[in-house]
Amino acid sequence: MASPGARATFEAVDLSSTYLGLRLAGPVIPGASPLTGDLDSIRRLEDAGAPAVVLSSLFEEQVAAEALGHEGVPTHPDRYLQQVRAVKDAVGIPVIASLNGTTDEGWMSFARLIEQAGADALELNLFHISTNLWASGATAERRVLESVAAARRSVSFPIAVKIFPYFSSIASLARQLEEVGASGLVLFNRLYQPDVPLEGGEPKPDPRLSSSSELLSRLHWIALLAGRVDVSLAASGGVHTAADVLKCILAGADATQMVSALMLHGASHLTEVNAGVARWLEEHGHGSLDEIRGVMSLERRADPRAFPRAGYLQVLQGWKTAERQG
Numbered sequence: 001m002a003s004p005g006a007r008a009t010f011e012a013v014d015l016s017s018t019y020l021g022l023r024l025a026g027p028v029i030p031g032a033s034p035l036t037g038d039l040d041s042i043r044r045l046e047d048a049g050a051p052a053v054v055l056s057s058l059f060e061e062q063v064a065a066e067a068l069g070h071e072g073v074p075t076h077p078d079r080y081l082q083q084v085r086a087v088k089d090a091v092g093i094p095v096i097a098s099l100n101g102t103t104d105e106g107w108m109s110f111a112r113l114i115e116q117a118g119a120d121a122l123e124l125n126l127f128h129i130s131t132n133l134w135a136s137g138a139t140a141e142r143r144v145l146e147s148v149a150a151a152r153r154s155v156s157f158p159i160a161v162k163i164f165p166y167f168s169s170i171a172s173l174a175r176q177l178e179e180v181g182a183s184g185l186v187l188f189n190r191l192y193q194p195d196v197p198l199e200g201g202e203p204k205p206d207p208r209l210s211s212s213s214e215l216l217s218r219l220h221w222i223a224l225l226a227g228r229v230d231v232s233l234a235a236s237g238g239v240h241t242a243a244d245v246l247k248c249i250l251a252g253a254d255a256t257q258m259v260s261a262l263m264l265h266g267a268s269h270l271t272e273v274n275a276g277v278a279r280w281l282e283e284h285g286h287g288s289l290d291e292i293r294g295v296m297s298l299e300r301r302a303d304p305r306a307f308p309r310a311g312y313l314q315v316l317q318g319w320k321t322a323e324r325q326g
Contacts, residue, residue: 013278014288019232019255020121020158020184022094024051026274027245027289031236031257032057032098042087048267049274052094054123060101077110084117094120100127108150121158124151125189137168145180152181160184165217174229184232187218209260214238219251226252227299242276252294
C-alpha cells in the first residue's frame with residue numbers, strides 16, 4: 001500500500017500535492033459517493049492510485065434521528081464511526097470524513113467523535129437553499145460561517161468546506177471562511193434538482209452524473225482565489241479526464257475530486273488519469289505538478305484587473321467575428 005506521504009512517480013514525474021496540510025501522492029481524490037462507502041471499493045481505489053479518500057457523507061438528519069431514538073435511520077451514526085475506524089485500519093492513505101447538513105445545532109459536535117475515530121480531516125458539505133422571501137444573502141452566508149466556526153471549536157484536525165456556487169460574493173465568503181477556521185474549500189457542490197413529472201405525481205430528483213462541461217465555473221473561481229486566500233483549494237464537479245485535472249492545477253487547485261467518472265468507468269480509470277497527467281507533464285518538460293500549479297491564476301496574470309471579464313469579452317467578440325465571416 002502507498003503511504004500518505006509517498007511520492008508518486010511516473011518515470012521522472014512527481015505528482016505529489018499538499019491538501020489540507022496532508023502530503024498526497026497524487027492530485028485526484030475520490031470524492032464522497034457510494035464508492036467511498038464500501039471498504040472493498042475503497043481498497044480498489046487505493047490500489048488504483050487514490051492518494052486519499054473522502055468517505056460517503058453522514059447527514060445531519062441521520063444524527064438528529066438517532067438522537068431522538070427514531071428507528072430506520074439509513075446510516076446509523078455509530079456505524080459511521082465504525083466505518084471511519086475500519087477504513088483507517090485497512091488503508092494507508094488519508095481518510096477524510098464527510099458531514100452533510102444545514103445548521104450547527106448539536107449535530108456538529110459529532111465532528112469531535114469523527115476526529116476521535118481517527119479521520120485525518122473533515123469535509124463539511126453545507127447544503128442550504130433558502131425559500132424564505134425575507135432572508136437576505138448575508139443571512140445565508142452567516143449560517144454557513146456559524147456552522148464552520150462551530151465545527152472548528154469542536155475539532156483540531158483540518159476542515160474543508162464544500163459550498164455551492166450560488167453566493168453573491170464567493171471571494172468574500174472564502175476569506176471569511178478562512179477567518180473562522182476553514183482549512184480548505186471544495187468548489188463546488190452539485191445540486192440534484194427535482195424534475196417536474198408531466199403525468200402527475202411527486203417531483204423526483206434527477207441524479208445526473210457530471211460532465212467535463214461543468215468544470216468551467218470551478219476553474220474560474222479557483223483561478224480567482226488561488227494564492228489570495230490561505231486555504232487549500234479543491235475542484236469538484238466535472239473532473240473526468242487527465243486534461244480536466246491539469247486545467248485545475250494550472251488554475252491553482254491543490255487537488256481535485258472525482259466521482260462521476262469513477263462511477264462510469266470504475267477504479268481503474270484513476271490509474272489512467274494519473275498516467276495521462278504524468279505523460280503530459282513529461283512531454284512539456286515539467287518534473288512535477290508544483291511547477292505548473294497556479295500559472296493561470298489571477299495572481300499570476302500580468303493585468304489582474306482584466307482577468308474576470310477577459311473570457312466574457314473574448315466570447316462576445318468571437319461571436320461577432322463569426323457573424324461577419326458568415
